Amino acid sequence: MDQTTSTPEAEVEQANVSPKTYDRFGPDTVGEEVVLDVKELRTYFTTRWGTVKAVDGVSYRVHRGETLGIVGESGSGKSVQALSVMRLVPSPPGHIVGGEVRLAITEDGKTTVKDVLQVSESEMTKIRGGEIAMILQDPMTALNPVFTIENQVGEAITIHQGLKGKPLWEKIIEALRHVRIPAAEQRAKDYPHQLSGGMRQRVVGAIGISSTPSVIIADEPTTSLDVTIQAAYLRLLKQLQAEDGVSIIFITHDFGIVAKMCDRVAVMYAGRIVESGDVRQIFNSPRHPYTQALIESVPKLEVKTGRLRQIDGQPPLLYNLPPGCPFAPRCPNVQERCREEYPHSEQAGENHHFHCWNPVTQQ
Numbered sequence: 001m002d003q004t005t006s007t008p009e010a011e012v013e014q015a016n017v018s019p020k021t022y023d024r025f026g027p028d029t030v031g032e033e034v035v036l037d038v039k040e041l042r043t044y045f046t047t048r049w050g051t052v053k054a055v056d057g058v059s060y061r062v063h064r065g066e067t068l069g070i071v072g073e074s075g076s077g078k079s080v081q082a083l084s085v086m087r088l089v090p091s092p093p094g095h096i097v098g099g100e101v102r103l104a105i106t107e108d109g110k111t112t113v114k115d116v117l118q119v120s121e122s123e124m125t126k127i128r129g130g131e132i133a134m135i136l137q138d139p140m141t142a143l144n145p146v147f148t149i150e151n152q153v154g155e156a157i158t159i160h161q162g163l164k165g166k167p168l169w170e171k172i173i174e175a176l177r178h179v180r181i182p183a184a185e186q187r188a189k190d191y192p193h194q195l196s197g198g199m200r201q202r203v204v205g206a207i208g209i210s211s212t213p214s215v216i217i218a219d220e221p222t223t224s225l226d227v228t229i230q231a232a233y234l235r236l237l238k239q240l241q242a243e244d245g246v247s248i249i250f251i252t253h254d255f256g257i258v259a260k261m262c263d264r265v266a267v268m269y270a271g272r273i274v275e276s277g278d279v280r281q282i283f284n285s286p287r288h289p290y291t292q293a294l295i296e297s298v299p300k301l302e303v304k305t306g307r308l309r310q311i312d313g314q315p316p317l318l319y320n321l322p323p324g325c326p327f328a329p330r331c332p333n334v335q336e337r338c339r340e341e342y343p344h345s346e347q348a349g350e351n352h353h354f355h356c357w358n359p360v361t362q363q
């Protein structure tokens with residue numbers, strides 16, 4: 001694969017990651033319960049300031065039919081890890097310098113496991129949108145203003161299912177109805193600007209799911225939408241999941257949305273997963289000070305007065321990172337050791353892992 005070969009081996013050698021960052025949770029069998037197994041993924045950008053380690057040893061598993069939340073502040077590497085899984089990282093300047101992305105692909109009732117970082121570009125085109133679909137953040141940039149909805153939904157269906165004529169039209173209408181677009185036959189003839197924001201978001205969703213993927217990556221799908229559209233969109237995603245059994249990777253900066261939407265969560269900071277596990281367990285009893293700060297910044301209905309906690313300081317720049325824990329300059333629990341050595345993985349419960357030398361005391 002060109003993205004790995006073009007990057008100096010030395011970059012991987014330098015990677016400042018403890019050997020125990022691969023947190024194992026859930027069953028081991030990729031293909032049955034596990035549909036996607038990402039292991040030690042590393043994506044670096046070569047810039048004039050140095051090597052930006054946007055994703056630096058990220059590992060997670062996605063089970064069939066579950067929603068995994070990936071949460072973290074802006075710039076923590078959430079989108080770059082998703083683009084890496086899709087092999088859509090702009091190169092140059094980006095390079096996937098290491099890792100595995102094993103995907104269970106079921107065809108004619110038979111399941112095979114493939115490392116998507118190793119398959120040919122033509123096979124990847126089939127996988128992208130066929131097996132894994134990414135629903136982009138902003139419906140206006142995801143849709144082309146000069147083509148009708150019929151053209152855009154139809155293009156995705158033609159690529160993956162090779163349909164034409166009447167069967168294609170029927171499939172387009174079915175896809176639009178599936179995402180609850182009223183008067184689908186009329187809307188299909190519209191251009192994006194003729195639809196409301198909520199309807200455009202649904203069209204992007206329809207394109208994403210038209211090929212019945214096994215994994216949908218929804219990257220901050222709600223940020224450009226107003227609150228009522230957001231709620232409707234989140235409900236729709238969950239309904240589709242209940243109907244189709246699709247797994248969802250839900251990327252957001254908002255722990256409140258994670259708590260509503262997700263079964264499990266992985267918290268990202270400076271290109272790494274710092275805590276992962278069942279949402280309820282982590283929400284009630286976070287061990288990493290950064291996770292705790294993210295949770296404390298979520299508004300709570302029952303608390304009417306008082307200010308939300310802000311996380312002091314800025315996320316670190318992801319080049320020339322000092323050794324040790326990158327959260328140290330902002331951390332209330334920091335100790336001497338934190339600045340010297342990256343924390344190993346600790347287990348707090350069956351599915352609960354975190355990387356911290358001086359964790360939040362369990363309540």
Ligand SMILES: Nc1ncnc2c1ncn2[C@@H]1O[C@H](COP(=O)(O)OP(=O)(O)O)[C@@H](O)[C@H]1O
Pocket residue numbers: 045047052054072073074075076077078079080081090093094318
């Ligand atoms: N094309 C690029 N060139 C250089 N750096 C990039 C590029 N794209 C992303 N990055 C860097 O990768 C890091 C992670 O970005 P991103 O994954 O978009 O963050 P998030 O989605 O969590 O907000 C950021 O520090 C960003 O500056």
Ligand code: SF4
Pocket residue numbers: 288289290325326327328329331332333334335338343355356357358359
């Ligand atoms: S390792 Fe140290 S600096 Fe990092 S989060 Fe834990 S206590 Fe804070």
Ligand SMILES: [Mg+2]
Pocket residue numbers: 078079080219220
């Ligand atoms: Mg992003």
